[in-house]
Amino acid sequence: MTSSNKTVSVLLGAQWGDEGKGKIIDYLIENHKINVTARCQGGNNAGHTVVANGRKYDFHILPSGIISPTCFNVIGNGVVVNLDAFFSELAHNGILEESGWEKRIMISSEAHLVFGVHSQVDGRQEDSLAAKNKIGTTNRGIGPTYSSKCFRNGIRVADLMADFEEFSEKYRRLVEHYKKQFPSIEVNVDEELAKFKQHREKLAELKLVGDTVGFIHEQRNAGKQVLVEGANGALLDIDFGTYPYVTSSNSTVGGACTGIGVPPTAVGNVIGVVKAYQTRVGTGPFPTELFDSDGEKLQTIGKEVGVTTGRKRRCGWIDLFLLRRSAMINGYTAIALTKLDILDTFPTIKVAVGYKLNGQVLSSPPAQANAWGAIEVEYKEFEGWNEPTVGVRKFEDLPEKCRQYVKFIEDFIKVPIVYIGVGAERESLIVRQQ
Amino acid sequence: MTSSNKTVSVLLGAQWGDEGKGKIIDYLIENHKINVTARCQGGNNAGHTVVANGRKYDFHILPSGIISPTCFNVIGNGVVVNLDAFFSELAHNGILEESGWEKRIMISSEAHLVFGVHSQVDGRQEDSLAAKNKIGTTNRGIGPTYSSKCFRNGIRVADLMADFEEFSEKYRRLVEHYKKQFPSIEVNVDEELAKFKQHREKLAELKLVGDTVGFIHEQRNAGKQVLVEGANGALLDIDFGTYPYVTSSNSTVGGACTGIGVPPTAVGNVIGVVKAYQTRVGTGPFPTELFDSDGEKLQTIGKEVGVTTGRKRRCGWIDLFLLRRSAMINGYTAIALTKLDILDTFPTIKVAVGYKLNGQVLSSPPAQANAWGAIEVEYKEFEGWNEPTVGVRKFEDLPEKCRQYVKFIEDFIKVPIVYIGVGAERESLIVRQQ
Numbered sequence: 001m002t003s004s005n006k007t008v009s010v011l012l013g014a015q016w017g018d019e020g021k022g023k024i025i026d027y028l029i030e031n032h033k034i035n036v037t038a039r040c041q042g043g044n045n046a047g048h049t050v051v052a053n054g055r056k057y058d059f060h061i062l063p064s065g066i067i068s069p070t071c072f073n074v075i076g077n078g079v080v081v082n083l084d085a086f087f088s089e090l091a092h093n094g095i096l097e098e099s100g101w102e103k104r105i106m107i108s109s110e111a112h113l114v115f116g117v118h119s120q121v122d123g124r125q126e127d128s129l130a131a132k133n134k135i136g137t138t139n140r141g142i143g144p145t146y147s148s149k150c151f152r153n154g155i156r157v158a159d160l161m162a163d164f165e166e167f168s169e170k171y172r173r174l175v176e177h178y179k180k181q182f183p184s185i186e187v188n189v190d191e192e193l194a195k196f197k198q199h200r201e202k203l204a205e206l207k208l209v210g211d212t213v214g215f216i217h218e219q220r221n222a223g224k225q226v227l228v229e230g231a232n233g234a235l236l237d238i239d240f241g242t243y244p245y246v247t248s249s250n251s252t253v254g255g256a257c258t259g260i261g262v263p264p265t266a267v268g269n270v271i272g273v274v275k276a277y278q279t280r281v282g283t284g285p286f287p288t289e290l291f292d293s294d295g296e297k298l299q300t301i302g303k304e305v306g307v308t309t310g311r312k313r314r315c316g317w318i319d320l321f322l323l324r325r326s327a328m329i330n331g332y333t334a335i336a337l338t339k340l341d342i343l344d345t346f347p348t349i350k351v352a353v354g355y356k357l358n359g360q361v362l363s364s365p366p367a368q369a370n371a372w373g374a375i376e377v378e379y380k381e382f383e384g385w386n387e388p389t390v391g392v393r394k395f396e397d398l399p400e401k402c403r404q405y406v407k408f409i410e411d412f413i414k415v416p417i418v419y420i421g422v423g424a425e426r427e428s429l430i431v432r433q434q
Numbered sequence: 435m436t437s438s439n440k441t442v443s444v445l446l447g448a449q450w451g452d453e454g455k456g457k458i459i460d461y462l463i464e465n466h467k468i469n470v471t472a473r474c475q476g477g478n479n480a481g482h483t484v485v486a487n488g489r490k491y492d493f494h495i496l497p498s499g500i501i502s503p504t505c506f507n508v509i510g511n512g513v514v515v516n517l518d519a520f521f522s523e524l525a526h527n528g529i530l531e532e533s534g535w536e537k538r539i540m541i542s543s544e545a546h547l548v549f550g551v552h553s554q555v556d557g558r559q560e561d562s563l564a565a566k567n568k569i570g571t572t573n574r575g576i577g578p579t580y581s582s583k584c585f586r587n588g589i590r591v592a593d594l595m596a597d598f599e600e601f602s603e604k605y606r607r608l609v610e611h612y613k614k615q616f617p618s619i620e621v622n623v624d625e626e627l628a629k630f631k632q633h634r635e636k637l638a639e640l641k642l643v644g645d646t647v648g649f650i651h652e653q654r655n656a657g658k659q660v661l662v663e664g665a666n667g668a669l670l671d672i673d674f675g676t677y678p679y680v681t682s683s684n685s686t687v688g689g690a691c692t693g694i695g696v697p698p699t700a701v702g703n704v705i706g707v708v709k710a711y712q713t714r715v716g717t718g719p720f721p722t723e724l725f726d727s728d729g730e731k732l733q734t735i736g737k738e739v740g741v742t743t744g745r746k747r748r749c750g751w752i753d754l755f756l757l758r759r760s761a762m763i764n765g766y767t768a769i770a771l772t773k774l775d776i777l778d779t780f781p782t783i784k785v786a787v788g789y790k791l792n793g794q795v796l797s798s799p800p801a802q803a804n805a806w807g808a809i810e811v812e813y814k815e816f817e818g819w820n821e822p823t824v825g826v827r828k829f830e831d832l833p834e835k836c837r838q839y840v841k842f843i844e845d846f847i848k849v850p851i852v853y854i855g856v857g858a859e860r861e862s863l864i865v866r867q868q
């Protein structure tokens with residue numbers, strides 16, 4: 001999969017998340033001898049679905065490699081960890097019943113902890129905003145946790161594992177800090193501390209906490225293949241996304257370096273996962289959004305409902321103007337185009353190829369939130385192929401019009417489309433020769 | 435300097451900042467046809483000194499390329515921008531008197547703005563901490579600005595350049611937000627807004643704001659050489675540093691990707707700048723710190739006084755245990771060893787080669803702040819060379835014992851030491867063949 005010492009591959013959502021990353025990761029683990037999967041950013045706001053081993057898994061904080069007995073799993077320093085979610089996810093995905101699972105997972109001692117108070121802050125802050133300014137957060141406390149991290153009163157996993165009195169004091173100070181800002185916050189400090197004490201004992205007993213930076217470095221030196229799984233999507237990046245309607249971490253490729261401590265010089269493949277149309281959860285700019293029957297059809301056939309939130313996703317045509325930007329920033333070496341089968345029954349399919357603002361052609365997406373509302377999208381129209389693609393396994397066997405659609409995307413963003421998803425099942429994947 | 439399409443080089447401080455990065459950058463600009471220099475993180479808390487063109491420049495927020503008439507300068511999206519500091523730095527370094535300077539600089543419209551209120555929050559928060567917990571911030575509001583960014587009520591340059599009413603409203607909300615937490619904050623809102631209105635006019639008139647991501651991408655495609663200047667130092671990184679005694683951004687190499695939007699696949703050289711001994715400003719762990727006459731001597735001969743803060747720097751022996759970690763995370767392709775001449779008169783020189791905690795040999799630095807206090811350092815001792823090196827221009831002409839010292843460092847971290855600084859002047863530099 002990679003050459004020389006560039007044994008780190010990064011897989012990223014190239015849009016606003018929910019691109020179907022789980023299935024591609026699953027394929028790569030199975031077919032490319034991935035030894036380590038690692039999460040580098042985000043928290044349990046993300047959500048992958050993996051259909052494998054005759055069951056459906058949903059992961060929010062766990063790396064997908066947990067379902068493969070030969071894969072080691074790292075929760076990197078850049079992740080913000082909700083320990084309640086971590087343990088309950090292990091439980092409800094049936095991982096705890098597998099023997100030796102604990103020897104295949106390590107949480108970075110440098111990762112920051114998400115507390116209940118962070119979720120409450122999320123809610124209070126969102127409530128305090130006028131309707132038009134609401135960010136549409138998932139209320140998991142992810143943003144406030146990253147904010148604490150930068151404020152340098154964040155609390156890390158290492159703090160929990162060290163002196164518990166000191167940890168408790170830090171925690172109390174954190175609660176006080178936020179209570180000043182949002183007096184309505186209610187926290188049962190003693191209960192929370194008791195719970196964290198339990199988490200601590202479990203983490204210590206199972207030896208789940210460690211130096212993930214050093215571990216991955218050793219693995220790399222031993223020639224092992226590391227796959228970093230991005231969460232969220234490039235257009236939700238705190239820097240390059242549609243700020244402030246973004247997630248509070250770098251979901252672009254740089255987040256893999258900052259979030260697990262691998263240098264750029266170790267990164268070989270960067271795989272962008274792109275849905276054949278566009279979706280977005282919550283509020284925020286979405287120029288190609290559809291409010292008509294096509295939009296409803298995408299939502300229904302595509303089963304576009306959030307795994308984490310249960311919210312219906314907004315749907316629209318694929319936005320190649322934004323995808324080109326996403327490719328510029330991430331340097332994708334390959335694209336995985338997913339859910340192409342969802343377009344099988346559309347008589348006409350559109351793709352966004354340019355933006356105008358006040359009659360002027362734009363060379364880059366607006367950096368200011370309000371400008372998005374006034375964007376005029378330039379579309380290219382394709383005739384639909386009107387044929388099922390779900391059984392197809394070779395690119396040449398796709399309908400001619402379907403291949404044209406794929407090739408247009410490829411030419412537009414100048415990155416080879418190597419994987420094409422044509423159904424929810426593991427097998428419904430076309431892999432093109434490079 | 436670089437091969438193929440990897441035209442981005444990153445220069446980083448490998449310790450706690452103040453490694454003498456300015457001089458190496460100056461050399462690279464002069465000798466490696468650098469077309470673009472870019473700042474990717476931090477704010478005006480950093481400080482480079484560049485001695486060139488017969489004068490001394492000190493830069494905090496400006497990229498060093500500003501002194502070279504052929505160099506374009508980018509302040510990337512990852513930087514937090516204090517506009518007062520920006521304009522006054524241009525003025526007091528004499529840049530405003532050069533014709534056409536404004537055509538050689540671009541501030542990212544995606545960069546976040548530092549406001550007076552952020553500096554006040556810095557001070558209030560630091561005051562609220564017990565003496566032992568103080569972080570030793572420079573009170574420039576850098577941490578709170580990054581914290582606002584993650585909280586998603588940060589205000590970006592693009593907001594300032596768009597509708598001013600809307601900007602004012604956002605600004606007022608930000609002040610209110612922080613006033614709830616720190617009621618003693620005093621801000622003259624109208625005065626601040628009037629000042630920002632002026633800044634806005636100046637930025638617009640001089641066309642200083644733009645899409646730096648797209649710009650750098652174009653430059654790369656045209657084969658231009660880009661040099662990213664890290665600020666602070668790797669051991670101050672928000673993730674990999676001695677948290678919470680760190681700066682609030684990624685000062686390791688990943689920060690170059692997240693802070694200017696270049697993919698890892700574009701990064702060729704990563705140059706780590708390492709002082710021949712160790713210094714640190716403010717509070718925080720420093721296992722090799724010296725409290726004896728050797729420490730004083732390093733401080734005096736090394737002129738170890740902060741450019742930005744005027745604070746005396748703490749001094750000690752070089753810490754190779756931490757430097758190896760820094761190399762692991764950043765993947766340095768070359769090292770610049772600076773201020774070697776400062777060691778010329780020491781009869782004995784020590785280097786840290788390992789850490790023990792409670793009698794146990796450590797494989798990685800502690801992730802928890804308190805553990806640092808109990809670290810036992812293992813040293814290797816070198817006899818000093820007791821000869822001036824300041825005039826030396828070839829590695830072979832360095833005293834034998836001095837070369838041994840350099841080679842030991844090189845072998846320990848397994849990265850070639852390509853540049854060796856032996857004096858403050860531009861010329862006092864040894865460049866070794868690779």
Ligand SMILES: Nc1nc2c(ncn2[C@@H]2O[C@H](COP(=O)(O)OP(=O)(O)O)[C@@H](O)[C@H]2O)c(=O)[nH]1
Pocket residue numbers: 013017018019020021022023046047048049050051307338339340341342420421422423424425428
């Ligand atoms: N029809 C169809 N469904 C797919 C395809 N690829 C993935 N899926 C399904 O789409 C959903 C993936 O979305 P989600 O888990 O939200 O995305 P992720 O977070 O990026 O992994 C799951 O239900 C998958 O089984 C595909 O090519 N076609």
Ligand SMILES: Nc1nc2c(ncn2[C@@H]2O[C@H](COP(=O)(O)OP(=O)(O)O)[C@@H](O)[C@H]2O)c(=O)[nH]1
Pocket residue numbers: 447451452453454455456457480481482483484485741772773774775776854855856857858859862
């Ligand atoms: N004696 C000596 N001084 C040097 C050398 N390299 C840089 N300097 C001086 O050290 C200082 C650089 O430190 P500083 O500006 O704080 O570091 P920076 O922020 O990393 O650029 C300046 O005064 C330089 O002139 C060297 O090799 N020897």
